Amino acid sequence: MSEEKLYLYPMWLRLWHWTNALLFLVLIITGLSLQYSGVEGAFIRFDIAVTYHNIAGIILTISFAFFLVANRISGNRKFYKVKRKGFIKRLMKQFRYYIYGVFVGEPKPYPVSEKRKFNPLQKLSYIVVMFGFMPLIIITGFGLLFPEINLENVFGVAGIYLTVLLHITVGFGLSVFMIVHIYFCTFGKTVGSEFKSMFTGWH
Amino acid sequence: MLIQKLAAVMILVVLIVATAFTQEEAEEERVYDYAEQNHQCLKCHGHKTFHYFNENVGQEIRERMNPYYIIDSVEFYSSNHWNFSCLDCHSYEYETTFPHPNELRMEPLPVCLDCHGGDDTYEDRNWEQIDEEFQKSVHSTKHGADFKCSMCHNPHSYKINARTNENIKETIQYDNGICLSCHADINKYQLIVDFTNPNVLETHSWLPNQALHWQNVRCIECHVEINENMLVAHNVQPKEKAVRKCVECHSENSILLASLYKHQVKESRSELGFFNAAILNNSYIIGANRNYYLNVISLVFFGLVLGGIGIHAIIRIIKK
Numbered sequence A: 001m002s003e004e005k006l007y008l009y010p011m012w013l014r015l016w017h018w019t020n021a022l023l024f025l026v027l028i029i030t031g032l033s034l035q036y037s038g039v040e041g042a043f044i045r046f047d048i049a050v051t052y053h054n055i056a057g058i059i060l061t062i063s064f065a066f067f068l069v070a071n072r073i074s075g076n077r078k079f080y081k082v083k084r085k086g087f088i089k090r091l092m093k094q095f096r097y098y099i100y101g102v103f104v105g106e107p108k109p110y111p112v113s114e115k116r117k118f119n120p121l122q123k124l125s126y127i128v129v130m131f132g133f134m135p136l137i138i139i140t141g142f143g144l145l146f147p148e149i150n151l152e153n154v155f156g157v158a159g160i161y162l163t164v165l166l167h168i169t170v171g172f173g174l175s176v177f178m179i180v181h182i183y184f185c186t187f188g189k190t191v192g193s194e195f196k197s198m199f200t201g202w203h
Numbered sequence B: 001m002l003i004q005k006l007a008a009v010m011i012l013v014v015l016i017v018a019t020a021f022t023q024e025e026a027e028e029e030r031v032y033d034y035a036e037q038n039h040q041c042l043k044c045h046g047h048k049t050f051h052y053f054n055e056n057v058g059q060e061i062r063e064r065m066n067p068y069y070i071i072d073s074v075e076f077y078s079s080n081h082w083n084f085s086c087l088d089c090h091s092y093e094y095e096t097t098f099p100h101p102n103e104l105r106m107e108p109l110p111v112c113l114d115c116h117g118g119d120d121t122y123e124d125r126n127w128e129q130i131d132e133e134f135q136k137s138v139h140s141t142k143h144g145a146d147f148k149c150s151m152c153h154n155p156h157s158y159k160i161n162a163r164t165n166e167n168i169k170e171t172i173q174y175d176n177g178i179c180l181s182c183h184a185d186i187n188k189y190q191l192i193v194d195f196t197n198p199n200v201l202e203t204h205s206w207l208p209n210q211a212l213h214w215q216n217v218r219c220i221e222c223h224v225e226i227n228e229n230m231l232v233a234h235n236v237q238p239k240e241k242a243v244r245k246c247v248e249c250h251s252e253n254s255i256l257l258a259s260l261y262k263h264q265v266k267e268s269r270s271e272l273g274f275f276n277a278a279i280l281n282n283s284y285i286i287g288a289n290r291n292y293y294l295n296v297i298s299l300v301f302f303g304l305v306l307g308g309i310g311i312h313a314i315i316r317i318i319k320k
């Protein structure tokens, strides 16, 4: 196996990624604090949590838009393209590796290369998150920032309630993603090497 | 063919059921016992102009009615006092004299508790206690006897809302209208004070999403001390004591459940197993609305993910 270094994470991507990660932490903490607010013992005062959550959400929107544009211009988008044929099979193969192969020291079925930055599972989860969950949470977030744009009533339920439900459900999904994502970033050459790559750009 | 017939029958059934429901919902017919008698008053007081024969000049005279003495008859006949005679409160002599003698205006009008005190018909309203609470309120302590029930509860038009109206937004609007009738109208405000009313938009400028709050909660939510025994508490607090902390409403034990949503909470005590089910259908209050099932599911799911990662990591370490 060639040990040559690959420059996989250009500067703009690293900047976006860590801004994004930081904003996520702020959003998750303030979001939880709002959802589980109490008269005593809310860990962030309600009005402060609202303000921070709003500001972080707006910056997140900008940074996401930046990601979409830069991803397109830089050509990084090619890593997110899926060849439908045999994709399920490749997913299963990667899955098998994670629940079995990794324990018995099998080689990675889809090692990182210049052409292939993500393994199939990684690719799927990044696509779902970046092109599904992120737009959803941003749109519903703006629905809550400007509550008057929601439908008054949808089949007897306040429209804003549905918006909220979607927002917190997707928010929960993204929080779970973040944890799983961090865990799967420990599968590099060493536990910490992937994280280092995301700082230096070199894989 | 058969399918068409079946569809026709289904539509028919739906229509029949639907009409049955609407019939059931139609209000029972009201019989207005005093319509004719009240007409004697409303033929003048129900209009912007009135006319009478002036014997001194020998002709029919048309005049404008004092706007404060105009009674909207539609409003009156849909108010709580719809089946009252004008003469239940106003002197009999009004009916038989025109121009109405000036002394009549000097006679005291009955106050609410003259009738409602010790009234068993609506015992659950707790009239006496409402009065007690009101006596403690700023309205009463600052303005004494000048401040009467009727300042808020116009006897010609007041209509009970919180108990009867299914549409909570209408109740909110109606109830806030009562406060604003003085607090946003200097003419009525100065019936009892000499200074100008503070601009409520400015005094509430600290409140985020002001318009949204005002459409979805009543002034009294923050300005009245909650009382377990009554649906609508009446002890209006001095402004320093108004609720200002977001979490008083935006939390699991939202005070709104003891105020705005009190009636619904009583009627539908956690029927669905949702926390704070009452608030659910009308709006969303961050921190107060929590969906019980989603809460549990998310916790379990989160536990499974963490557990899965933990186990995976442990096996990885062992197998190394």
Ligand code: HEM
Binding pocket: A008, A009, A013, A017, A020, A021, A024, A076, A079, A117, A122, A126, A129, A130, A174, A178, A181, A182, A185, A194, A195, A196, A197, A198
């Ligand atoms: C503290 C939190 C986070 C850490 C430590 C972290 C770590 C990493 C690391 C080490 C990589 C490089 C390995 C790889 O390509 O898989 C990576 C890539 C990536 N991460 Fe994260 N991440 C975090 C949060 C997030 C969040 C919140 C999102 C999105 C919502 C996210 C989305 C991505 C994406 C899309 C990539 C691939 C970027 C590309 O090369 O095109 N990460 N992350």
